[in-house]
Amino acid sequence: MENVVEVRRLTKQLNGFVLNDLNFDIKKGFITGFIGPNGAGKSTTIRCIMDLIRQDQGDIRIFDRSHSEHTAKIKQRIGFVYDENYYYEDSSIEKNKRILSPFYKNWDDELFYYYLKKFHLPATKLVKHLSKGMRMKFSLAMALAHHPEFIIMDEPTAGLDPIVRRELLDLMQELIQDEEKAIFFSTHITTDLERIADFIIFIHDGRIIFQGEMDEFTERYVLVKGTADQRSLLNGLPVIGLRETDVGFECLVDSVKTSLSHFHALLMEKPTLEDIMYYTVRSGYQ
């Protein structure tokens, strides 16, 4: 599998927050979801990848080139969508396109208008009058119209209604079909990832907790439930994020670190991504 992005020992300090020694790859032909709770470090990582902020330590290679040495060339090949994309608010979609498109060597006007039509975006509409969903679609049309090989999006589905969100996820799947591109997007909406991600990188408190194939992730963890009487069966066992109520308990177990045979008397269920995130964050997982 070819890597479009290789991040090695990425470290960045920001006012008490530390992005701590991140190592991961983003693979061509696949969708990689970047998941983590608020403040986990997703945007900071994406900003480092996009060279919008400089890391304190570590290397980031994109298309097998150092991103800091070849920024301009690399950016020609990236479609970047994030909520602070800078546009001329008092100008129309059309005018924004006319101003910004000359920066891209591979700009494809036909493709841009294809997306405007697909997204039902009127070219004459002023950017400041676009709704959140329309703005995201406009950003996407701008990002895709120069035939990017790597599409990177910071929470593209946040704040979108379920229909627009679903459309965006369908589009991502469509884009990845030719196996020539890589898509990387951050989110804390776990169901989006369950629907489309091939790989997942889970970050919490500036550290990667898990990275790998989506199925491997959900199969690795087990949700264990029991009654209050059975609580003592957990004594001495490493469980994650134990939640006790008057009638019983629930917790997560990492089957790589603990044998599931310890829990045979208890109810074991397959967790959702949200369960894994919830219990891991709750436990202050280190």
Ligand SMILES: Nc1ncnc2c1ncn2[C@@H]1O[C@H](COP(=O)(O)OP(=O)(O)OP(=O)(O)O)[C@@H](O)[C@H]1O
């Ligand atoms: N410019 C900055 N100056 C100081 N601290 C910052 C700056 N940008 C981010 N941080 C801090 O870095 C940490 C990680 O923030 P980041 O935006 O990367 O998280 P995130 O995972 O994208 O969160 P969210 O899901 O809420 O968008 C937070 O504690 C945040 O306050």
